Amino acid sequence: MAMNMRNWTLSLILTSVVTTLMANLIGNNVSITESIPGVLTLSAIAFVGISLGKLIPLKIPPIVYVVLTGMVVASPISPIAQPIIDATAKISFMAPITIVGTLAGIGLDFKSFISQSWKMVIVAILVFTGTFLIQATFAEVFLNVTNTFE
Amino acid sequence: MESTSHPRQSLWGNLKENARLYIAAFIIVIIAEFIGMKTFHLGSALIVIYPMLFAIVISVLLGKDILRFFTKKEAKKASSLVLVVITPFMAKVGVLAGANLPELVNVGPALAFQELGHVGTILLALPVALLLGIKKEAIGATSSTCRDKDYGLICHIYGSDSPEARGALSIYIIGFLIGTVYIGFLASFVASFNFFHPLALAMACGIGSGVMMAAASGTLATIYPEYADQIVMLAGASDMLSAIVGIYFTLFISLPLTKKLYYFLEPKLSGGFPSFLKRHKVKGGA
Numbered sequence: 001m002a003m004n005m006r007n008w009t010l011s012l013i014l015t016s017v018v019t020t021l022m023a024n025l026i027g028n029n030v031s032i033t034e035s036i037p038g039v040l041t042l043s044a045i046a047f048v049g050i051s052l053g054k055l056i057p058l059k060i061p062p063i064v065y066v067v068l069t070g071m072v073v074a075s076p077i078s079p080i081a082q083p084i085i086d087a088t089a090k091i092s093f094m095a096p097i098t099i100v101g102t103l104a105g106i107g108l109d110f111k112s113f114i115s116q117s118w119k120m121v122i123v124a125i126l127v128f129t130g131t132f133l134i135q136a137t138f139a140e141v142f143l144n145v146t147n148t149f150e
Numbered sequence: 151m152e153s154t155s156h157p158r159q160s161l162w163g164n165l166k167e168n169a170r171l172y173i174a175a176f177i178i179v180i181i182a183e184f185i186g187m188k189t190f191h192l193g194s195a196l197i198v199i200y201p202m203l204f205a206i207v208i209s210v211l212l213g214k215d216i217l218r219f220f221t222k223k224e225a226k227k228a229s230s231l232v233l234v235v236i237t238p239f240m241a242k243v244g245v246l247a248g249a250n251l252p253e254l255v256n257v258g259p260a261l262a263f264q265e266l267g268h269v270g271t272i273l274l275a276l277p278v279a280l281l282l283g284i285k286k287e288a289i290g291a292t293s294s295t296c297r298d299k300d301y302g303l304i305c306h307i308y309g310s311d312s313p314e315a316r317g318a319l320s321i322y323i324i325g326f327l328i329g330t331v332y333i334g335f336l337a338s339f340v341a342s343f344n345f346f347h348p349l350a351l352a353m354a355c356g357i358g359s360g361v362m363m364a365a366a367s368g369t370l371a372t373i374y375p376e377y378a379d380q381i382v383m384l385a386g387a388s389d390m391l392s393a394i395v396g397i398y399f400t401l402f403i404s405l406p407l408t409k410k411l412y413y414f415l416e417p418k419l420s421g422g423f424p425s426f427l428k429r430h431k432v433k434g435g436a
Binding site: 019111 | 159161164165168171172174175176178179180182183184186187200201202203205206207208209210212213214215216220224225226227228229230231232233234235236237238239240241242243244245246247248249251252257259260261263264265266267268269270271272273274275278279282283284287288291292295296299317319320321323324325326327328329330332333336337340346347349350351353354355356357360361362364366367368371378382386387388390393394
């Protein structure tokens with residue numbers, strides 16, 4: 001966690017910013033100049049969110065502040081909502097995520113991964129299956145009971 | 151003054167020390183993007199493989215344990231950068247939520263309610279774990295999806311050397327590699343039954359891991375293009391909710407429930423299938 005905001009920003013530019021531009025170009029045929037405003041907007045929101053997380057002494061994951069910041073600046077109460085929505089709409093949802101997989105993969109402790117028993121693999125699959133299915137069931141039931149779907 | 155974890159590391163120091171990592175990660179992303187998104191049908195399910203999954207495979211292969219292209223130090227740095235690089239993606243989720251705020255408020259109660267579905271980690275997994283002969287590891291493993299915060303919590307309660315913590319760590323490690331691939335398949339598979347509304351499935355994507363949420367909701371967005379934005383927004387909101395309340399949920403609801411169920415089931419199921427079939431060869435109630 002010990003990373004100051006200057007280093008945070010440099011790291012973000014050299015990883016996420018450059019790769020998202022490329023991913024949006026290769027994967028979605030959006031030119032780099034067209035992607036720049038959106039990528040910078042998302043990065044700025046991320047910057048503000050992380051900074052807020054450092055300033056506010058609550059035990060909430062910093063990621064939450066990033067989502068909330070994005071939500072506020074794009075909500076109807078924000079005077080800059082439209083330009084933000086327009087700029088970021090050009091960035092495909094999956095474009096910023098490829099670098100996340102890359103770095104998580106590089107950081108993966110493969111040795112301890114293969115030392116896991118097959119029994120635990122089965123348990124893991126059931127853990128994810130269970131939470132996905134039960135959450136979907138609860139959501140479906142609740143949405144139907146309250147008639148949220150037209 | 152150039153140690154990786156030093157808070158006052160200079161910008162130049164950061165650049166010099168991590169240049170190889172930054173460049174290699176950049177190239178991996180480009181290769182993964184050139185491979186591109188692949189979709190294929192498996193029965194009636196549409197399977198979607200995003201460049202992210204190719205990137206994971208390539209980088210794991212190049213990692214410190216297999217081809218050893220990356221050093222231990224770089225692997226550690228890469229892990230710490232995951233939290234940095236996921237932020238623009240989360241910002242995108244936030245913007246989608248803000249832009250669709252009235253709708254989000256509309257489904258807010260459902261969103262809060264389905265969070266309770268996190269008890270689903272226990273229901274299937276705990277009985278099977280016991281039948282497989284897993285002991286107290288099962289408590290840590292099945293009380294949550296064992297993402298960072300949950301693992302931290304289990305370590306805090308039981309100590310990091312405890313069987314409970316070992317179990318949670320197993321799911322944590324397996325979860326990233328297998329879970330990320332699997333959750334996309336699962337989302338496609340479940341969607342192919344046309345039983346759940348796409349938005350209910352979207353809410354189920356909030357598993358407590360940004361990468362898994364991306365894999366699952368990205369798949370759903372490809373299957374239901376007409377709902378793409380709402381799917382991403384709801385998945386993100388659900389994931390955010392999991393991040394805020396998840397640790398309390400584990401602490402006050404799912405962990406006590408897991409323990410209760412464990413002590414209830416363990417004497418009945420312990421020793422795995424053979425002894426279970428031989429009818430309750432009870433092995434002291436732990």
